[in-house]
Amino acid sequence: MLSYLESKLYADVEGTCSGQYGYIIAVVSILDIGKGMVLSGSGQAEFIIRYRAIVFKPFKGEVVDGVVNTVSKMGFFVSVGPVNVFVSQQLIHPDMKYDPNSNPPSYASEDQIIEKDTKVRLQIVGTRVDTTEIFAIGSIKEDHLGVIE
16 A cells, blocks of 8 residues: 555656645655545545655746757747746847847857757746746846856
8 A cells, every 4th residue: 555655646746846846856755654534425545645855946046057949039948957948039148149040040149059959058037836837037148148068
C-alpha cells in the first residue's frame, strides 16, 4: 500500500504547477503518510502526505538562463525550465534590430544574433501566477544580459 501511495504521489505531483509554490520539479522525500480516511459513498480512501520537493517559482528581479524558442517582430519567447518568458521589443537593447528577412527570423546587432535555439541570459521584470501556470516577462536591456556562449 505504501509503495502504491508513493508512486501515485510522484505521478500526480511531479511536473505540475501550484500557484502557491510554483512548478514542482521533483519530489525529494516523503516525510509522513497519514492514516487515511474512507470517503463515504465511494469507498475510496484519502491520505494526507507531507513531502519535500524541488520547486521553481521565478520572481521579479531574478536573472535566469534559457533557450529562445520563438522570434517575432513583437519580441521573443524563451524557455526557462518549465516557464515561457516573453521578452518584448521594448525590453531588448536598442542596438538589436529585428530582421524579418533573415531565415530564421532574428534580432541582430553588430556582435550578437538572437534566433531560435540561442541561449540567452535575461532578467525577470514581472510574473503572473495562475492556479496551473506561471507567465513571465523578461528583459535583456541591462548590462551582462543577452546572448551567452
